[in-house]
Amino acid sequence: MSPFVVKALQLLLSLSILIVLHELGHFIPAKIFKTRVEKFFLFFDVKFALVKKKIGETVYGIGWLPLGGYVKISGMIDESMDKEQMAQPPQPWEFRSKPAWQRLIIMLGGVTVNIIVGFVIYASILYFYGRDITTVEDLPQGFAVAQEFKELGFEDGDNILKVNGNDFQNVTDINKYLFLRDVSSVTVKRTDGSVETLSIPEDIGEQMFKKGVMVPFQAMRQAVIDTVDPDYPAAAAGFLKDDRIVSVNDTKVEYWHEFQNALLKEAENTLVVSRNGALDTLRVTPNENGVIGINNFGKELQTGGTKLTYGLGESITGGTVYGYNILKDYVKQFKYVFTKEGITQVGGFGAIGNLFPGEWSWLAFWHTTALISIILAFMNVLPIPALDGGHVMFLLYEMVSGRKPNDKFMEYAQMVGFFLLIALVLFANGNDIYRAIFGG
Template identity: 40%
Template sequence: MIQVAQIIFILSVLVILHEFGHYITAKIFKVRVEKFYLFMDAGFSLVKKKIGETEWGIGWLPIGGYVKLSGMIDESMDTEQMKQPAQPWEFRSKPAWQRLIIMLGGIIVNIILAITIYTIMFSTVGQKYTATNVVQKNGLSFSQVGKDVGFKNGDKIVSVDGELVQNKFNRLIIDVLLSDKLIVDRDGQNKEITLSDEDKAKILGAEGKNFMAPRIEGFKIDSILPKSGAFNAGLKVNDQIISVNNKEFKYFDEFSELITNKANDSIALAVQRDNKIVNLKAKLDKNSKLGFLPGLSLTNDKEKYEVVNKLSFGSALPQAMRESWELLVYNVKQFKLILKPKTQAYKQVKSPIGIARMLPDEWNWEFIWSFTALFSIGLAFMNLLPIPGLDGGHALFTIVEMITGKTLNEKTAGYVQTAGMIILLTLMALTFGKDIYQLVMDKIFTNH
């Protein structure tokens, strides 16, 4: 329920402020606003009240919101008023440059919101990121898929598409997935790795961003699965395994290799426990696993990798603007990846249901506001797309009108808006359907 509450809160903030951008610019140019809705009121609304000329309300379908402007064909698909003579307070009566500003008002507010949140966060809790140079100190470890596409445990990523790696590890992971050519430092020598679209599909379809992780020396056991080989052997939390069958290792990935392809085998373990060495016998399961989780994730060792820069307000503002711009650029890059069918990146697109499942189980204001800023830039980018039904589609037609001096006739505009809404609703149905299916399947397998 906390995850649901978080996504509703985040969506509410984003939608209200986005639509407020349209509302305030419309009011500045004296355009009548007939409706202002949080969420869609298809068929009926949960709450509504008319104040002045505007009906304010909350719809029942949490997939966005809208403001209905007089004299404009929008999400409401109300074409009746367009048959009447244009009135001075209507959207269609205003100059093209005013209509363009109104259309871009929501996007502008989304960007301002992100900059504001980041400025406040950077000057209070600090600018936080996972340091790439610290994560890569011992090189990186890769999943089997990572190895299959050309990486090797111990590789250090030097450059991505000719650009030296930046010191934000989470960005580096995205850069790798969006790249064409990488240079890695392998045992002191540079090696080139080229990722095809098929390689990216393998990574995204398996672990996604988790396909590479820090190569951590001297891991400890973080938790043990009940009735597992580790449990039956007597392994305990905080134990440190130092050898398998008398073969010592330094990194967790080396431990994994020592037990690979040993399904149902018994192995001898040397374990360091309370400054003593304990010898144990353990049996692997059918997947060559012992049944424990190592304490070597970025989350578990957060203080080891995280950099916190506490900035003054004056320094925070330009950094917040830079952060917002970089996120916008990453949205463009990810969209280009989605448009490549062979990468199958389109399968990773999530609805609010899928996004909610990614949120933490506890209420964390720092995370919520950080996620809201990230989501706000994503919403701004999505609305910039020149798709009929989105702000970018309306803006494109207005820009064409400003250049050519010709206005799209109302009948054609209606057809275009209808086509755009069909495309958007189809995409929403597909993403919601995928996430609902995944949720149901996860529940079924969890219960069995």
């Protein structure tokens, strides 16, 4: 099965699970408050549904358009734009007849479920799989450092001991910390054994983003190939797993980052590799994206990393903290969407699908599903009409002012929000198509 199909299946399954659970978050409190739910659909049933069945007062079904899902609650101005119903006198079972605090709970139900689902998945992963980290001992050769960070005093071979004066357990998290956390100092251990503390600029995250240096620290890895991607230039040129790269265009290399720096992105490259004790010369030209299709994922680390195990109580606490940090980091980096560089990186279903691996892995599937669940929670709570956050915004206004926005205003707001969302979906997926065609 092709990697594309595997990714697509994982995306479809993940979104289906999260959409159903999100809508249950609205459905359950609606039923608790005796509010009629007319429809409960996975995907949208524009014109027709693939499957539907009425049970009690609710029609349950699966639509054909996989852009989300919905519950249609009686007496609520939503994407259905049911003006005929809203023109009738309010009924006791309708959403509009319920107290504002009940309506607020119903609207926050989906977001709340998405947050809980993310935390529960992370806790389950810690309990059943544990967590792999990389310590200083696991990285004896230290890090290869981007040139921009050498200007701050870092050197190739540095290892991370402390951040802001605190011991740093998982050293490969340093890139994320620099980009998203408030880091003022980093203490490193040099190749000669000396220890030095370096000051970090306050705006280091913005500098990383603008310069496109998102991974300034990479594990110092031997220039040994551990995977050759099929259908890429390297496979056609004859590269094999376990080849050790000796030189690139007459430049001697020992480590993977040296190979990456020496490789020409838009011309033919001459590489000398060591294979079974003999040297072989291979020539390869990168594809239109500047990629030849060989990788080194650091499998030669001295101990293979350190595995942490968690008891039940530890996994619940650890999963909650981990999920909270994921949410906090996502919120913090959201500001970059509104920059010139960030807007071009907004992605749609293609970008989300690429979060999944090309080979089926339940661990990776649940990791990514938890991440998407937390992202969906944040995106849904944005104060945009047609999203849960838009409804919450108007409900809070009503609760504070004591005045309920009139139905005509809500209809117009819903229409504006709907068209805004459609524009965003088209733009995000357009970015995916552009990147697929032109690279980047």
